[in-house]
Amino acid sequence: MNRQDLQTIIYAEKAKEQNNKYKHKLCVCCGAGCISSGSEEVLKKLQEEVVTRGLEAEVEVIATGCMGPCNQGPLIKFLPEYTIYQKVDCSNIKEIVQRQLIEKKPIEDLLLFADSRTKPFIDAREDPYYKKQMKIALKNCGHINPERIEDYLVHDGYHALDKVLFQMSPEEVIAEIKQSRMRGRGGAGYPTGLKWETVYKYVSPQKYVICNGDEGDPGAFMDRSVLEGNPHRVLEGMTIAAYAVGATKGFAYIRGEYPLAIKRFELAIKQAKKLGVLGNNILGTEFSFDVEVRIGAGAFVCGEETALIASIEGKRGTPRPRPPFPAESGLWGKPTLINNVETFAGISPIINNGGEWYSDIGTPKSAGTKVFALAGKINYSGLIEVPMGTTLREIVFDIGGGIQGGGEFKAAQTGGPSGGCIPAEYLDVKMDYESLTSLGSIMGSGGLIVMDQSSDMVDVARYFMEFCMDESCGKCVPCRVGTKMMHDLLKKICEEKGTRIDLERLEELAVYVRECSLCGLGASAPNPLLSTLRHFRHEYENRITE
Amino acid sequence: MPKISVTIDDKKLDVDVGKTILEICKESGIEILTMCHLKGLTDVGACRLCLVEIEGINKLLSACTTKIAANMIIRTKTEKIKRYQRITSELFFAERNHVCSVCVANGKCDLQKLGYKTEMDHIRYPYLFPECNVDTSHPWYVLDHNRCIMCTRCVRACGEVEGAHNWNVMNRGYQVRVISDFDTPWGESVTCTSCGKCVHACPTGAIWPKAIVQGQLEKKPEIIAELIEKRKMNL
Amino acid sequence: MSKKKIATIWLGGCSGCHMSLLDIDERILDVAKLADIVKCPIVDGKDLPEVDIVLVEGSVTSDEHLREILHIRKQAKALVALGDCAVTSNITGMRNYFDLKEVFDTAYVNAVSNDKEGSVPDHPELLKLRDKVVPLQEVVKVDFVIPGCPPDADTIFYVLFEFLNDRIPNLSEVKKLRYG
Known part of the structure; x- marks a missing residue:
């Protein structure tokens, strides 16, 4: 399939979206969190209910990725109103559909955060939980069906890849990423553009791109949600990276505990190949790139890049001393680019909007946004994305809704087992790489565990x-x-x-x-x-x- | 061969490019403590004894795996490094059950020598006393996990030089163990050729020939490198 | 200058270290010039008086040993751990990988040499063994250690002689550090 074919599909899908016969879109969160609280059953019941009422012509029911506040699940969202219902039970589906779609009077008691806000917001975007957030890596997560590539295409999917392949040289792509000042989201915060450039500079007939999805910090689930909610975004990021550094083969190393992420990512690969945005001669160009999934077997250390590489090679997953760094000698001794899931998810927006746009977000040393997984004694645990430099106080109190049971904030643990604790006196610390390091913690991959006075x-x-x-x-x-x-x-x-x-x-x-x-x-x-x-x-x- | 100049322990040296810091130090008579290194085998940087300070690099690097580069200023015997070497030595002893007085390698053991070199007179950390097996199933050799320090020299000698791949590592953390085949008794191994390279590669009394008692043990770890050299000869 | 007081103690060990101590032979006369040996195992049973230096052989294996070593620590200005058992628990510590009951059963009940009535001796006069054997430094502050199984007579003499002359010995410096 070449470029024209793809554009034909995109136009057709966009036209379909514009001339949408559906008046409402009903998104049911089918991230792993909501599924475990029964959202698949809710999805089934909702579909049945819509059919029973004969609304199937005007209401489209889709399964989406993570919407954010995981402990409030199962979550369902009505578009275009952006009304979110929380803790949806199969028993109150009839009533929700009746009130929301027929009577147009939302049931306030069941709205998102109804149990903690004096007046919940009918348009959830007005809620401080969403208002304070800025979604780049998680954009479209929770709006689109992650199992349909067409949904992604409609939302500018693979537009960045198209731009890169037809309008930019690898050097220009790297320059754009460098200009964005993006830093690796896996934890260490190494400048992404610099890493790409290093791999690009090594001359080798074979290079590799690896996506590190072996997320293992206790209480962290950023990568899982991105892979589950928008796998094509990651795949597109990997493909752009491969074009920039000159790689033809990629591996996505996803931990075995994420079966849904693996399933959706594998499906994404299949769909992308079918549409010609992955595989041989992508969009009819000379550039070929193929991706395979490798499943991690549950060793935390395999998140370390050299151990991960050993694991892909089929060896015991143990690290080796660096230097040489993977950029010089990585997978099977070849130059290898290895980035985190969230890093790859941030690539296509940078290409689409320009490096300068991205670099304007966040703080001078840490550009862009960061996804955090809130957990612990916090009211709204789940997944959020905020600009770098947002204070811990804003995250915990404005977005996270404060401490459970009105308790007192004692400390926040960031960076998982590699990180540290931030005590209450530093609640106003700006969340960026340097500030956290100066407090003896690290940004890490984005796990944020909140502790109250009962924590020892x-x-x-x-x-x-x-x-x-x-x-x-x-x-x-x-x-x-x-x-x-x-x-x-x-x-x-x-x-x-x-x-x-x-x-x-x-x-x-x-x-x-x-x-x-x-x-x-x-x-x-x-x-x-x-x-x-x-x-x-x-x-x-x-x-x-x- | 092109030369580069480096400074090691305040000594200016002109050395060959492409070699590791450890190789250069050995050639120049600068002593560096090692345990997992054995000439002829791939270096893995596991024992962390050969860590050196390099000016301009904010972390300690293992001399056995780091290639020397021009103008490097290297320090091998700072107070910090000596302190860390002693801790490493103590942790080796505290990890498993090293009872020197009943060990066949007593007096000829690299681990003992390491203790003397790091001036370790006692171990400040509590002994872990793990329960370790002794595998006597092989007709000629014994594997005593009590005395194993997980340097993996046997694993590498078996895989890289003999090509038998009898030895491997299982479990993780402090529960790692060297295993024969798929953790079967050594005597039942289908891959072991009984070549004895692992016996010579082992720096402690963990692998030893059955027919001897304390005082009789003679290990020749240098045969690994000699073998490799001899194989290169066109006879 | 008044003479210093020395004592030697035998806890959980085989007395090999004391044998080695005796091997300093005629050099005991050099020691005697500088110090009085006020207590030794076997030859006297009196309570330990206050001493300048005490050499302790063996590890802490029973409640009695623990009580004793705590008392010794109070009485001695300098406590020297003599031999591998005192320093590392050595052979006495080899029972630490097993349950105490397993150890007793192996020795008194299941051993081939035992008759059918074999039972674990249980008399109030007998030592109560602790679950785990520990070296001295895990229960008291130790001022100096002489590893070795047993340590060389030369090494023991060197350490004693240095202490008696108010110098701090250094085993590494004189190449007398040895285990096993």
């Missing part, structure tokens, strides 16, 4: 240490034995059996493990410990026996 910080540190201890690959000594030692010492302190000497040893080990470990897992494993020691040292001191 020593136990939090112990929990994350246990996680790292279990997930250490066992290759290098500092991580293999150091995390076990630190865990045992933390456990001892938790049980109030620890001494001052134990605390000293703990601190010494933490610095040792951070500096000596082979890969990022070990090097960042002491972060939760060090940051709780920094901000909550008294909680440790109180447990010490002399």
